[in-house]
Amino acid sequence: MRATGMRAASALTKRIKWTALGVLTLGLAAAGAAEMAQKMAPATTPLTATATILDEQGQNQGTATFRQAGTAVAVTVEARGLTPGQHGMHVHDTRLCQPGIDPAVNKPVPFGAAGPHFDPGMSHNHDSPTAGNKYGHAGDLPMLTVGADGVGRASFMSDKISLTGMDGILNRSLIIHEKPDDYKSDPSGMSGARVRCGTIVRGDVTTRDYPLPGVRTFPEGVAYDTKKDVLYTGSAATGSIYTVNPTSGAVNLFSEGGSLGRSSALGLKVDSQSRVWVAGGAAGTVSVLRPDGFPVAILETPKSPNPYINDLAPAADGSVYVTDSTRPIIFRVSPDLKLSAWLDLGNTPIKYGPGINLNGILATPDGRYLLTMQLNTGDLWRIDLKTKAVKKVMGGLTRGDGILLNPTDPRTLYVARNAVGVVSKVALSADSGTGTLVAEEPLKGLRYPATLTAVGGDVVVTQSQLDKLQGGTPETPFRLTRFKAF
Template sequence: MSPPRLSRPRATAVAIASLLVLGASAPALAASRTAGKPTAAHAHAHHHPLPASYTIPGDKTYPEGIARQHGTPYFYVGSTSDGTIYRGDVHQPATKVFLPGGKDGRTSVAGMKTDRAGRLIVAGGATGKVFVYDTRTRALLHVFDTGRTDVFLNDVALAPNGDAYISDSVHPALWHITAAELKSKRVPLPLRVGVDLGKSPIDYNAGFNGNGLVVTGDGRYVLLSDYNDYAFYRIDIRTHEIVPIDLGGAKGISGDGLLLRGHTLTAVTELDHPEGQIATLKLSRDYTEAKLVRTLHGHGMHSPSTAAYDGHDLLIVNFQFQIADPKLPFNVVRVHTD
């Protein structure tokens, strides 16, 4: 039996965020993520069945973000409680420490993505920083710092041109790192606001707001979920116009983590669904309307946060946010979507 869900006032969010900056073991805010096309390894999965789940070490890990690295068998998962980053191989049932927690000031991590150059881009939650690593050498390449304490950098999305966008759950901003900045040799670099969400239809109120996000295939829009308000928005990267996405009357659809293929949007959440919910929505051509196609529950999920594509499967992170006595071991579960 799951414990009763805790309320999510801004004061609590700020308090938890402060603990995470100090490296406390309390779980962090939810968030979330995308990436990865079918790989050759996955194409042979019917000959060699892949594990149904992947264990993550530690009893206070509270893993939140995930990145599936294209062209390799690897995926990465991060701990909100101490900033450890783990690496898994889709063929092996256990993950291993890739980058130890606390190093480089990385005391908590949330969403993450890998880009085509083999960089791992990691949102640092309440640290207000984005960390960038070389997955081949494990070297720290960049620290992009907001310089603020009233932020929670939650999810990362990559645009076709190589730019990165980062959602913020407590401060009304969409943060932006250009492809040129990611390639730069300069360290550290400031993190800049890409779009100010302060005067927009997105209502930043008590609790967690901007969360899962994706960039459309044409690179023109960011689709952002407002986690607490069960809402989704289309943000024009060039004009900064923000338009609510009409869900056609569908209720209870939230996006802690988002994935996008073409005009099919997948939203993962534990909000109101400790058994997990995966919602599949079909978007209109201009991304302003969405029709709910189906929802999935269960499938080994326990208060999940987000997902990554692995071929036609989803790798779902069981975050178990705010659960004092989590189901151990923490893990990532494979969910077949066909």
């Protein structure tokens, strides 16, 4: 049941106009401006995507195209073999145009695996194509009108969706229903069965996925051992750590979660001895594992009601620096595996606030600085390893998580921006003291990218789906995604 106040607030966000060509343009008024600020205009050539529209037998029945146009997306749809009249049309949460369980009837239905309507604003409410995403699903689109020949066509602009950012629809699905949409009844406007489905894909970028086992893997950390030619990734939910062969994609269990109290594996790093370092999250621990997975040490940080050991940075002198996302301290593990509080951040420009603070961290190759990302502010910081002086490099990296320097170009920094669904490229000055955002790459659709590592000239990023860790249904298999450094 909708509250009257919610409906009134929704109405304030609506603005519909018809262009001279009869194309419906969907706009946000001032109440939706905050949503639009989360979307990112393309840096160069506008992003484009397509969806091949399939029927229940998997036959091609049309095409949809999507083109980023500033903060909106231009959409065209043509679908065949439908009954004349109007049909509800929505973007659904997953990429899977396969049968799946409909929770309303608890039985398999065509295209049920596409999941519920895409709802990044967490509105939990079906509404019109002009409602702000706080009030209705972002996936609520205009209807498809089908002529007597069984062909449906639609052309419109929507600023509820994007090909990048928090409202990104890449690697999700476009669903056409059998009936009209009443734009008010939850969950899908009484629009009936799902009769067509197409996965929204970007064709101008090449990636490779490494599927991972398990239904609660939630891969947060990733690291690469150049000596052994092996990737490591760790589960935020279970603490298990896996190896992945970067050539074959073969996955093996390296260290089972729960061993020696490790219930979570966040940031991972590999040192010069091929030892694997593991940030233990809320356990407040740093684990060091031998190349065979046997524990070398479990280092405990000082007792606290709210620890959150997030990431680690091996430095040139053999030390490892560690971020705590809730306690304003950077820890240091010496080469002889002694842990100490290295820097009290309370006396620096870095100010801790609610949520996740410092997380991703790395040491520059010249041994002079640490770079670290503050997720809740979007600020990137530089810390002098000799003087401990702190300098803000740049801001604006909303939801910045893990960071990675290009191994062949230390002036290029990559930032995984989890909820924003992109990897950002930052050009650093020679002393890493300033930075400029130069590109933002959603690849083929990232699901909460958390950390990155380099494999030769490529980058591997985790699709952690940590937004589904406490609720919701994650897409499986979980995966790492590899792409050419850009």
